[in-house]
Amino acid sequence: MQRKSIGNTQCPIARSLDRVGEWWSILILRDCLQGLTRFDEFEKSLGIASNMLTRRLAGLVDSGLLERRQYNDRPPRFEYILTERGRDFEPVLATLLAWGNRHFAPEGPSVIIVNRETGEAADPVVIDRISGRALSDPVFSTAPGPAAEGEIRDRHAHLLHSGRR
The missing domain is CATH 1.10.10.10 (Winged helix-like DNA-binding domain superfamily/Winged helix DNA-binding domain)
Structure with missing residues (x-):
């Protein structure tokens, strides 16, 4: 199918x-x-x-x-x-790895990301390149982009008016 x-x-x-x-x-x-x-x-x-x-x-x-x-x-x-x-998919995988270790590895992480120079474990986070702030900060939300049309604009307008974003 x-x-x-x-x-x-x-x-x-x-x-x-x-x-x-x-x-x-x-x-x-x-x-x-x-x-x-x-x-x-x-x-x-x-x-x-x-x-x-x-x-x-x-x-x-x-x-x-x-x-x-x-x-x-x-x-x-x-x-x-x-x-x-x-290659641009690599940060997505790193974030998925960290999320999986945090939420679905009760026995502890089986794979981690390490700094090859220091051997220290990394803690991947997604940040805004401009401000350096983590995107999990409540100051960030999604919004319609310049190419957004009907459905996308409507969904975001609804979220904004409902107080969810």
Whole structure:
């Protein structure tokens, strides 16, 4: 059964989820960020069926997150290299890792992010590049952007008038 595409809405979260919202895709990107590039490496790391892996890799290539490059002629073999768009997903994964450790690891963190120079554990937060303040600060909220149209503007107007944002 084909799932409905949500990528044609104006919502940037929906558009992003349309590209990476399936968990295999996110795990493939995780593996790419850790240096894996080849089909057999992904298959071994993830324990994923080859037909599913083929579909997910094709989707990530179509979405511009990975580039498919041939590295062998006979037989033809390909590797999957992160594009700039794919590399830009790294902070999303770091934030997801920290959130998972905080809320879903009662035994404690099994993977952490460390500073390679000092060995100290990092505590990822999302900050505003301009002010340096954490986006979890109540001073921040979402608002319609310059390209926002009807549904987005209506939703934010409703939230503003209801006192929720």
